[in-house]
Amino acid sequence: MPFFLLILLSYLLTPAAKPFVAPDYLSVVPQAGDGILSILRRYELDKYRCNLDKFCELNKVTLKNSLIKGKKYLVPIQLRAFDGKSIRSSLGISNFDVAKGIEIFNTLMLNKGLKSKAFKVDKILWVPHHTLNNCTSTEAKTTVSTNQAGKAPISENERVDPGYQKLSNPGKRKFPIFGDTYAYTPQLSSLLQGRIYYIDAGHGGIDPGAIGRYGGYDLCEDEYAYDVSLRLCRKLIEHGATTYMITRDPNDGIRGGTVLKCDKDEEVWGGQRIKTGHADRLHQRSNIINQLYDQNRKAGITQQFTISIHIDSRQNKQVDLFLYYQSTSEASKKLALNLHQSIRNKYQIYRKNGKYRGSVTTRNLHMLRECKPIGIYLELGNIRHPLDQQRIVLESNREALAKWLFDGLAGQ
Numbered sequence: 189m190p191f192f193l194l195i196l197l198s199y200l201l202t203p204a205a206k207p208f209v210a211p212d213y214l215s216v217v218p219q220a221g222d223g224i225l226s227i228l229r230r231y232e233l234d235k236y237r238c239n240l241d242k243f244c245e246l247n248k249v250t251l252k253n254s255l256i257k258g259k260k261y262l263v264p265i266q267l268r269a270f271d272g273k274s275i276r277s278s279l280g281i282s283n284f285d286v287a288k289g290i291e292i293f294n295t296l297m298l299n300k301g302l303k304s305k306a307f308k309v310d311k312i313l314w315v316p317h318h319t320l321n322n323c324t325s326t327e328a329k330t331t332v333s334t335n336q337a338g339k340a341p342i343s344e345n346e347r348v349d350p351g352y353q354k355l356s357n358p359g360k361r362k363f364p365i366f367g368d369t370y371a372y373t374p375q376l377s378s379l380l381q382g383r384i385y386y387i388d389a390g391h392g393g394i395d396p397g398a399i400g401r402y403g404g405y406d407l408c409e410d411e412y413a414y415d416v417s418l419r420l421c422r423k424l425i426e427h428g429a430t431t432y433m434i435t436r437d438p439n440d441g442i443r444g445g446t447v448l449k450c451d452k453d454e455e456v457w458g459g460q461r462i463k464t465g466h467a468d469r470l471h472q473r474s475n476i477i478n479q480l481y482d483q484n485r486k487a488g489i490t491q492q493f494t495i496s497i498h499i500d501s502r503q504n505k506q507v508d509l510f511l512y513y514q515s516t517s518e519a520s521k522k523l524a525l526n527l528h529q530s531i532r533n534k535y536q537i538y539r540k541n542g543k544y545r546g547s548v549t550t551r552n553l554h555m556l557r558e559c560k561p562i563g564i565y566l567e568l569g570n571i572r573h574p575l576d577q578q579r580i581v582l583e584s585n586r587e588a589l590a591k592w593l594f595d596g597l598a599g600q
C-alpha cells in the first residue's frame with residue numbers, strides 16, 4: 189500500500205476508533221408523579237449523593253425544579269459498549285469488586301424490567317455514575333447518625349407496639365418500628381380482628397444467621413428475614429390483627445435497596461438484648477412468646493400464631509420458599525398446607541414458567557416445639573443460591589413475599 193494511503197487511512201481511522209466524546213447517558217421520560225428522587229430510587233441510584241448531583245448537572249436542574257411531563261431527562265447511568273469478554277476490559281478498569289458491582293447492577297435493572305436485554309446479549313453495559321467515581325454511600329452516613337441517636341433513651345412511642353395501639357383513629361396510627369416512611373399504618377379492614385401474631389424474625393444480635401455472598405457483599409439472614417417480617421407485620425396490622433415483633437431493631441425500619449447492612453443491634457420484645465448463646469437465645473424468645481400467649485389467652489383470645497421467618501443455607505440448590513409445621517398440632521399442619529397452596533397458586537399466576545419447588549414438612553425445631561401458639565416456620569429460600577437471592581435482594585420481591593404470606597395467612 190502506498191505510504192500516503194496509509195497516512196490517509198490512519199488519519200481517517202484514528203478519530204473513529206478513539207472518539208473523544210462525552211459518554212452517553214441513559215435518558216428517561218418521567219412517569220406521572222415522578223420527581224428526581226423517585227427516578228433515582230427506581231434506578232437504585234438513591235444511596236449515593238453523587239448520583240443526585242450528577243443528575244442535576246446533566247439536566248441543569250435542582251431538587252427544587254419539578255420535572256416537565258413528556259421531556260427526556262438523562263439519568264447518571266453511562267451506556268458503555270461491552271466487549272464480549274469482561275466488564276473490566278470493556279471499561280478499562282482493574283477493580284474486581286467495582287466490576288462485580290456493575291454486573292449486579294445490570295442484573296438488577298434487567299430483573300426490574302428497566303433494561304430490556306442482558307448486557308451479554310445487547311452488548312450494552314449500564315454503568316451507574318457512583319461505581320466509577322468512588323462516591324460515598326449516604327447509607328453509611330445515616331448509620332452513624334442513627335447509631336448516635338440509638339444511645340438516647342428509647343422514646344415512649346418506640347415502646348408502644350402495634351398490638352397496643354388504639355384502633356379508634358386509623359389514619360393516625362403510628363408504629364415507629366416500621367421506620368419513618370412506613371410508620372403511619374392506616375387500618376384498611378378488620379378482617380383479622382381478634383387474631384394475634386407473634387412474628388419471630390430469625391437470629392439477630394450477634395448472630396447474623398446464614399451469610400450469603402452477593403457480588404462483593406455479605407447478605408445476612410437476620411436482616412432479610414427482619415425486613416420481610418416487618419412488611420408482613422404491617423399488612424397484618426392493616427387488616428386488624430394484633431402483632432408482636434419479637435425480634436426488634438431500634439433503627440432499621442422497613443428498608444429499600446438491595447444490600448441491607450448487617451448490624452448487631454437487634455433486641456427482643458421488652459427491650460432486652462438478644463442473648464449470646466444459641467440455646468439461650470431460642471429460650472429467650474420462646475419464653476417471651478409463651479408469657480404473652482398466656483396473658484392474651486386469659487384475656488379471652490383464642491387465635492394466636494407464631495410465625496418464624498428464616499432464610500436457609502443448608503443445601504446447595506435452589507429451594508424456593510418452604511415451610512415446617514408443628515408435628516403435634518393439626519391446626520399448624522392445616523395452616524402450613526393452606527399457606528403452601530396459596531404460594532403455589534401465586535407462582536402459577538405470576539411466574540408462568542417458574543416451577544415451585546417449596547416443600548411443607550414437619551421438623552423438630554425449638555420454636556415449633558416450645559412455643560404455645562399455633563406455629564409455622566418459614567424458610568424464604570437459600571441465601572447462597574443466586575436465584576433464591578433474587579427473591580430477597582430486590583425490594584419489590586421482599587414486598588411480594590410479604591404480600592403472598594399475608595394472603596396465605598388471611599386465607600385469601
Ligand SMILES: [Zn+2]
Nearest residue numbers: 390397498499
Ligand atoms: Zn435461620
